[in-house]
Amino acid sequence: MRSLNKIRIVIADDIEETRSLLKQVLTLDHEHFEIVGEAGDGQEVIKLCGKLKPDIILMDINMPILNGLEATEQISSMYPMTDVIIMSVQSDAEYLKTAMSAGAKGYILKPINHEEVTDLIQKTFDRNKDIRKLKVNVEKKETKLVSLYSFKGGVGKSVIALNLSVILANKLNKKVLLVDLDLHFGDISLLTNKHMEKTILDFVDDAVDDYENMKGYLHNYCTNLDILFAPLSPEGAEYISKDVIKKIFEMASEQYDYIIVDTGVNFEEHTLFTLDHSDLIFFVSSMEMTSIKNSKLGLGVMKSLNYDDEKVKVIINLGNEKFGVSKKDIEKVFEQPAYAYLLEEIKPIRMSVNRGHALALDHKGKSTKFYKNLLKIAKEL
Ligand SMILES: Nc1ncnc2c1ncn2[C@@H]1O[C@H](COP(=O)(O)OP(=O)(O)OP(=O)(O)O)[C@@H](O)[C@H]1O
């Protein structure tokens, strides 16, 4: 669920000025680097590492409480996903050897040269990319963040988000958190007939700051599926900042196999943040011209955000070729085949919406093509 493109960095140096200079330099290249934390001593950096799991730590040697070499030794054994680059004023080979035997993956001399440091970070990261991937497979499975997004309302994002979550949880035995981030007009509480539950707004009011406490704000809808509901009225949205969303993802990460997010049709900061950090975006369109036109524009925006093709997958919902638009027409307009088609099945879906009961939990619902196709999507996740 981490940023797929950016290298996440922690800077550890006891001199504030050095940290802020490095920060300035690396922020110039904000498309590639993200400074996720700073520490002033060795103990602090170990703590931060456990919390933030950065890709790279830029580590000074002479720091109070615990020096950089000792911190490196602990980090390389405790957090093998993080690579340490030592920053030092010492250029002799002995120093370099000591740093490397403590587990450092790179060494750079102070004063730090801009090009040298960015180059070294990138190279260190690239060199260990494959090893990191292997480690992920051996270690804990990372939480996958999947968003449902569209450029036109009413195309079925919420119905898909809920039923996909139920299928993953109930049928495929995955641990799932469904987050309703349509902050103005969230519908998941309606679709599940739960209006009395706590919402993301209560979560913010009570300044929750760890997963154990967060659980009190989640509704357990069925086996393996927790839901965080959107505010019950539109005014609530203004209290939910991007930082709140970040905190939720951080707290929930590693607790779930999947976080499924139902987004609103907007470009607000929290939506863009979610899309940026998603592993996968299901971009939903219907087969109606107004939706197709907006979706074409939307897919252009996804490209301009530099999301790669693998990250954005088109789902055509309300599929019905009887009304003048065929699958082929859509492929032509989007210049790519859709990842999946979900048929228009008015009766079972409208019944489940009106009853506030997920179709995927219902015996009859499971015989619909809508369910079968969603199951196929869920299995491929
Ligand atoms: N495959 C389908 N077949 C028939 N009806 C459907 C299908 N998918 C969704 N619907 C209907 O479309 C309506 C809109 O769906 P939903 O609320 O999930 O869309 P949305 O994209 O989340 O809308 P909003 O932009 O308002 O959040 C639902 O009430 C449901 O009845």
Ligand SMILES: [Mg+2]
């Ligand atoms: Mg919706």
